[in-house]
Amino acid sequence: MNCSPDLMEAYVDNELDASQRAALEQHLAACSACSDALARLQTLQGEIRASAPYFKAPSGLRASIVDTLRQEAAPPSASSPQAVLNLWRGIAIAGVLLVASLSWNLAQLRMKTRPDQIAQELVGDHIRSLIGTHLLDVPSSDQHTVKPWFAGKLDFSPDVRDLSAQGFPLDGGRVEYLSGRRVAALVFHRRLHVINLFIWPGALPGGEKHLARDGYNLLGWSDGVMTYWAVSDVSPPELETLRALYR
């Protein structure tokens, strides 16, 4: 076992499970370098908690907030100018939405070709993964944790690699439902950018594809057995670097 700083910090932060704790404690007993490093971390943690005050909310704050909220919550009378304004605002929003929805549907009709649909679904999924809390089902940078996690959730086994050394650290993975099937989504990051790599079995008709949608770049390829789609806001050459590492 190597006692990486990450592992030590996860230990002092109570983030290890029982078996990981036990393994580390066994190692600590034999390794003075690691137990020194751990002691330093624990001392620092103790000092931080002792010297950094916890600022409690001042006593009047809660009451003053509740006061403000009570005013905010008071319902405006039905004929007040504010209510009329709100009604018009609602009608205006509904109108804008109607026009937007019609033109969007028309646009959808126009680009009904298959790669476009997939690209749209992929970008949609990528964006949802960033704005929601559902980026990772299995948060781990360890490929040997992520790969087994997919077993039993998918009818295939995706190729999971940690490319930290090449500048694409693995954050983890999740299962997604795309184009009518379950697919694997691996999450890498490149500097501050998130890359979703979607994997499912089958060849990619028409070979490799470069696409751009809504400011995101997509690169699709196939190794004959699996189809891969990388989606991110990094530049196309960086996606190609990822593909090259995956071959």
Added chain:
Amino acid sequence: MLKERAPARLVSLSVRLFRKPAVPVQSRLELFEETILPHLDSAYNLARWLMRSDADADDVVQESCLRAFRFFDGFRGGDGKAWLIEIVRNTARTFQQRRGRDSAAVPFDETTHTLGAPDLEQHVADRERVGLLHHCIERLPVDFREVLVLRELEEMSYREIASATGLAIGTVMSRLSRARKRLEDCAHRTEEVSQ
């Protein structure tokens, strides 16, 4: 697939715009007091560490609670603390950006910003009073300070911090680790200077 859903969404949105609130106003406030306001201390502690002043922390928390109350219909149960903290964090950022613009407009005046001898003594005394590490934490970049405060003072788990900040767990871990490294360095440096 999406095409069929869009009109349905439009209908539900218009219905939401026009119907009366489903929850009576009074109980909405009560619900808010029960689920969100118990985390007021956590909200204030984070705001105070991010803004580094009592008055600013007060403003940020007031504004955050008002925003939280306005968006309360979007809160679907779950972790009220993480939800409030996320709003405090965003509000503090907005305040700091606004502040950044204001202070950029005021030219830096050497004479008013140089510490005179009495000020310097006061400064050193203050520093001893609040303690070395406190001084170092306040000087951490805000991205590091926030994860450190959430971990060490709020005792939140990596996952809770990730959900409250919208950061990936890996990012939370690396920021926390760098915050600790910087704190150690800062404490050593300051000790040497004062000896």
